[in-house]
Amino acid sequence: MTDVKFKKLALIGIGLIGSSIARSVKAHGLADEIVCAARTADTRRIALELGIVDAAYENPVDAVKGADLVILCTPIGTYGPLAATIGPALEAGTILTDVGSVKEAVVKAVTPHLPDYVDFIPGHPVAGTEKSGPAAGFAELFIGRWFILTPTPKSSHEGLEKLTAFWTAMGSKVETMDPAHHDLVLAITSHIPHLIAYNIVGTADDLEDVTQSEVIKYSAGGFRDFTRIAASDPTMWRDVFLHNKDAVLEMLGRFSEDLTALQRAIRREDGDTLFEIFSRTRAIRRQIIDAGQETAEPDFGRIHSPDDE
Amino acid sequence: MTDVKFKKLALIGIGLIGSSIARSVKAHGLADEIVCAARTADTRRIALELGIVDAAYENPVDAVKGADLVILCTPIGTYGPLAATIGPALEAGTILTDVGSVKEAVVKAVTPHLPDYVDFIPGHPVAGTEKSGPAAGFAELFIGRWFILTPTPKSSHEGLEKLTAFWTAMGSKVETMDPAHHDLVLAITSHIPHLIAYNIVGTADDLEDVTQSEVIKYSAGGFRDFTRIAASDPTMWRDVFLHNKDAVLEMLGRFSEDLTALQRAIRREDGDTLFEIFSRTRAIRRQIIDAGQETAEPDFGRIHSPDDE
Ligand SMILES: NC(=O)c1ccc[n+]([C@@H]2O[C@H](COP(=O)([O-])OP(=O)(O)OC[C@H]3O[C@@H](n4cnc5c(N)ncnc54)[C@H](OP(=O)(O)O)[C@@H]3O)[C@@H](O)[C@H]2O)c1
Ligand SMILES: NC(=O)c1ccc[n+]([C@@H]2O[C@H](COP(=O)([O-])OP(=O)(O)OC[C@H]3O[C@@H](n4cnc5c(N)ncnc54)[C@H](OP(=O)(O)O)[C@@H]3O)[C@@H](O)[C@H]2O)c1
Incomplete structure (x- = not known):
């Protein structure tokens, strides 16, 4: 296994995902030093109080100084401006990666701002919960979950190996994929489910x-699951849907077509068609x-007990 | 509190819901004798082996003999024919109830087959899991969950009180509602969520x-939740959608309208509208x-641990 110890890890953004990475890196000793950048003073204070970072900066440029691994953990819409800000401050050979839920748009937004000597390797941990903020994270979040690497043509072979070892050490299974294909797969496995959940609750x-x-x-x-x-x-x-527009609209079109067919089966009282569709799934x-x-x-293992009330 | 002990409870159908009732009735001593009717020999054998019923019959007529409480626990589509079969065998004053997820169609299907001296009080426990069969049930299923009574004009006051006490003793919170309104409420809280989950998985x-x-x-x-x-x-x-057609089509129409609006917001890259909708929910x-x-x-309390793999 590749030796997987970084000198200094800089997390830009320290919410659910960033703080889970910090906890897991600490638990597995994957970096000598962990620092973060966060926009609001409260977030920085909580991250420090939780003891999951060694330092917390307001300015991301301060955080990335001397870092050999930088991970963008903010909403996707901030990646372009952030790359423009930190790009000149990154050192030669530094691995820059991210955790954004969309990949093609991220590659397009980030790449132009980076000096040639930065090793940019986009990625996405397929793991999460509905909670946000530094207190919501936990070290076990990535265990048994997939991490998808979507290297650009310029990503280095060594960087890829090191990042693979890094996520493997945190418990993830690592897969490599083309950014556009990633966005199509995640459109159906994640983005459309979120969209229709938001929609029915609305x-x-x-x-x-x-x-x-x-x-x-x-x-x-059934509703409460949504x-x-x-x-x-x-x-x-919001940022996911703005940045994965084409794949989401494509999958949404198929979803709506299928829903129309179900609607017709109900209207016509076609029990056989309903039974067939409900059996396949x-x-x-x-x-x-x-x-x-x-x-x-059953029921995700939700606890059913007299104390449940 | 009303004294809530029945002489003989007959469960027609002993799957997830029927067997959960049997377990809970036993645990709380709500009936001197519990019997069931089930179509297949295997189901009868399992119910007997689990020790949750005192007897299991193939013919529902045998099961209801001498019963002062009869609960229909089969798929809704079977209620009409079942009522025709057992109607003449029911005794005066017997409470006949059910657990069907749709109520107006059930009232229409069952009522014509009943002698006047039977006390028919339809009901619906808003509790369940995705599992089926007698082995899937558990005594705690109804704790803290709602049970909706949808009495007909002929349901007796004493019967209603007794059935309320029965479900309360099993841990449920009991509410009374008009059958048509029940079907509208459940269309949005249960039937449409199931329909769109089936649809996206398809x-x-x-x-x-x-x-x-x-x-x-x-x-x-996100997909796995669906x-x-x-x-x-x-x-x-299948039976739910065939029997709650109008309310389901009505709610589905609204769902689709809202989804079209979301789709338009994505197409137009209208981040403010997306943010506003996603915040409300x-x-x-x-x-x-x-x-x-x-x-x-978070995550329904799904366990995240190294053993999770
Ligand atoms: N949540 C998931 O299930 C999940 C799963 C996989 C990937 N992801 C990806 O992970 C990334 C972060 O998600 P998260 O769930 O960790 O979010 P989160 O808990 O809301 O945390 C977001 C972090 O980004 C910072 N931030 C927010 N807006 C910012 C802005 N305009 N400029 C600078 N910093 C900003 C926040 O700082 P303040 O607290 O100071 O505002 C916070 O530290 C996203 O790109 C998302 O696509 C999420
Ligand atoms: N599951 C839920 O989440 C839920 C929640 C609330 C209410 N309900 C209602 O509860 C009722 C039963 O649901 P369940 O989840 O308990 O179902 P289940 O686990 O599949 O059990 C169904 C039972 O009905 C019997 N049955 C099936 N088809 C039959 C037929 N054509 N004729 C005679 N008996 C038949 C089965 O006998 P065999 O095993 O011998 O086939 C079995 O004993 C339904 O009306 C449903 O609307 C369900």
Whole structure:
């Protein structure tokens, strides 16, 4: 295994993802020094109080000084301006990577601002929760989850190996993919699910004939699962949809076509078609559980007990 | 509190819901005798082996003999024929109730088959998981969950009180509602969430440019939450959509309208509209958690640990 110890890790942004990286890097001894940059004083204070970084700066230029690994952990829309700011301050051979949920737009936004001697290797951990901020992170977030590397033609072979070893050490399984293909895969496995979750929760919020308190009371019938996803950070998700527009619109078109077919089957009372569609989808759940991407416990293993009330 | 002990409880159907009732009734001593009817020999054998019923019959007529409480726990489409079969065998004063996820169609299907001296009080426990069959049930399923009574004009006051006490003893919170309103509320809180979960899992299964194995690998980005719902029993859900057609089509129309607006915002790169919609939905999650209908743990409290792999 490649030796995977960095001198100085600079995290730009220290929310759910950044702070989980900090915790995991600390737990596994993957860097001698961990620093972060964050916009607001409160975030910097909390990160320091949690003891997950050695220093916290307001200016990202201060954070990246002398760093051999820099990870962008802010919303995607900030990556271009951030790259312009820190680009000149990065040292030769420094690996610059990110955790953005969209990749093609990130490559386009970041690359032009970087000196040639910076080793830019975009990436995306397919792991997360609906919570935000430095206190929401935890060291185990990446265990058993995929990390997708989407190298550019200029990413170095050694950098790729080192970054692979880094994420592997944090418990991830690492895969390499073309940025455009990444965006298509994530459009269906993540972006569309978030969009329709936001949408149904919005629809339910707007009804006149069903009150909001009824929606809340009877949410255990299925709705509450969607509210978890729809509680995700609005800034992050706005940026995802703005930056993965084409793939999202493409997948959304297919989703809507299929929904129209289901609607027609209900209108025509075509029970056989409904049964056939509802039967097919069970197999996928089984495969996700078998692939270790999900718990087999019913109801996600939510606790059902007298104390549950 | 009303004295809530039945002489003999007959469960028609002993799957997830029926077997959970059997377990809970046993745990709380709510009936002297519990019997069930089930179509297949295997189901009867499992129910007996689990020790959750005192007897299991193939013919529902045998099960309801001498019962003072009969609960229909089969898919909704079977309720009409079942009522025709057991109607003449029911005794005077017997309470007949059900657990069907749709209420207006159930009232219409069952009522014509019942002698006047039977006390028919339809109901619906808003609780469940994606699993099926007698082994999937558990006594705690109804704790802290709502049970909705939708009495008909002929349901007796004493019957209503007794059934309320029965479900309260099993840990449920009981509410009374008009059947048509029930179907509208559940269309948005349960039926549409199931429909769009089935739909997106179907869409993902059909893509040419993203492989099924990619969908499975990267499902942790949000998709896997939908597969849980889409793993629910196809027979049950076919029947729900066939029997709640009007309310489902009505709510689906609103969902699609809202989705078109979101689609337009993405196409026009209207970040402010996206941000505004994505911000509104967080509040609903908070209220569901505060109402005790959901765990506050991130990611549903799914376990994240080295053993998780
Ligand atoms: N959440 C997930 O499930 C998930 C999964 C995989 C990848 N990602 C990616 O991870 C990145 C961060 O997500 P997160 O969940 O960690 O978000 P988060 O918890 O909201 O944290 C965001 C961090 O970025 C900073 N930030 C926000 N807006 C900024 C701005 N305009 N300029 C500079 N800094 C800013 C915040 O600082 P302040 O606190 O000072 O505002 C905070 O430190 C995103 O690019 C997202 O695509 C997220
Ligand atoms: N699952 C939920 O989340 C949930 C929540 C609230 C209400 N409900 C309602 O509860 C009822 C039962 O659901 P469940 O989840 O308990 O289903 P389940 O686990 O699949 O059990 C269904 C039971 O009905 C029997 N059955 C199936 N088809 C039948 C037929 N054509 N004729 C006679 N018996 C038949 C089955 O017997 P065999 O095993 O012998 O086939 C089994 O005992 C449905 O009406 C549903 O609307 C379900």
